[in-house]
Amino acid sequence: MAEVFSKLADYFQNVPAVRYAFIVGVLIALCSSLLGVTLVLRRFSFIGDGLSHVAFGAMAVAAVVGLTDNMLLVMPVTVICAVLLLASGKNTKIKGDASVAMISVGALAIGYLLMNKFPIRGGSGNISGDVCSTLFGSTSILSLTPLDVWVTVILSLLVLVMFILFYHKIFAVTFDETFARATGTKAGLYNLIIAVIIAVVIVLAMNVVGSLLISALIIFPALSAMRVFKSFKSVTVCAACVSVCCACTGIIISIIDGTPVGSTIVAVDIAVFAVFWLIGLIKGGVRK
């Protein structure tokens, strides 16, 4: 055991990539879990999945076109889709879950098609390898550049500040949108803000867990917290703590054991969910 710790300490001091991975992983886990609470409660658990596939599609397009910084294309496209899905409200012809599913698989298919049809300039030439790493988040979290880290730090701090400032509004709009609207809360505006924040978090999170596993980062901490806690505030705080701890544990395990980072974090999240579910059962407070 001591050996493991000294190995970790060694990594921490001498390999900047490991430090970067921890910083980015913790911040992403924190942001996504905060948003997860409102998404799960709004029955939008799958939005993470849908939007990340959109980001995947956009990434493929960016790679094919040969953009040097694909963030420039991926971010706006994802934001637009998030706004269309979340802010359009309940009066659309195609209902929420169907439109999420449609956009999700659509973008995935088109993205993969493009990657196969047009060889990526500067790519590794190994298409299935490239696709796999975008979907499952390769070890790329260990090859982050200082610029990536700064971008993530700034954007996640922004997300955090927005979340704290809009916390009460997010609660009001999530709990009862009709009441909020009727009493003069600009529900449309806040839905828009939530949608934009979610898109930003998802694009950031793709670096860590890849686009298939983002949903897990978003929903597991929230669901775990809801088993045990009963007020919105305690659920939010607990989800954030759970998510950060799971991310740290996951990264440590993956460094020691050489497992893929994304799926390891998710596996830890699942284990924690099981524990919280049991605690919930024993406390008898929450049925189901």
Place this chain on the structure above:
Amino acid sequence: MAQLTCENLTLGYEGREIISDLSFSVNSGDYLCIVGENGSGKSTLMKTILGLHSPMKGKITTGDGLKQTEIGYLPQQTLVQKDFPASVREIVISGFQGKCGLRPFYTKEEKRQALENMKKMRIDDLQKRCYRELSGGQQQRVLLARALCATKSMLLLDEPVAGLDPRVTAEMYSMISQLHKEGITVIMISHDIEAALRYATHILHIGREVFFGSKETFKRGMFLGSYSAVTGGERNG
């Protein structure tokens, strides 16, 4: 001046009229009951009064210093709320959100008023409890306390006793009646004609036959047609 005036309202969806040419007004201190069969447009009318839905023709004006967004609204419960992790206090104080504008946090005064409203609804001992674990009647009182936070002078209640047992229903009605006595204007949408006749000062009936006027006129048989049985029962009881 009336607190709420509706003039020649025509309401409907996608070109189909549900209510046409409806006019009525609500004065400060009134207790108006809106009754009508299912599908007669009660909830459309309510959404229009709240400003969530715009009328096809006609207009709604508020007066007496009341703004449209200051009507305290008690909605019917939604599915989402059935398993929402939220404490009673969090829900009640969210009634002030409309007044917050861009201000991110609640003021001390708002917290104090929220507590006062909880006391008024006799739920201050449930403050920390989880909303989804409360009984139906308690949940209604939480939402009513929230509506009180959103208004000073007018409440709009959408089927406030739906799904409650008779004892809790009576409690709910007496609470609403108490608020009315304290000077709050009440507009209630209801199926329950009997209760409407007991508590309301005015009745608005929409549907095939439209009636608006005081309860006395309503009872006097101007409108006996479809409700003679009920009004008869009222007299006997």
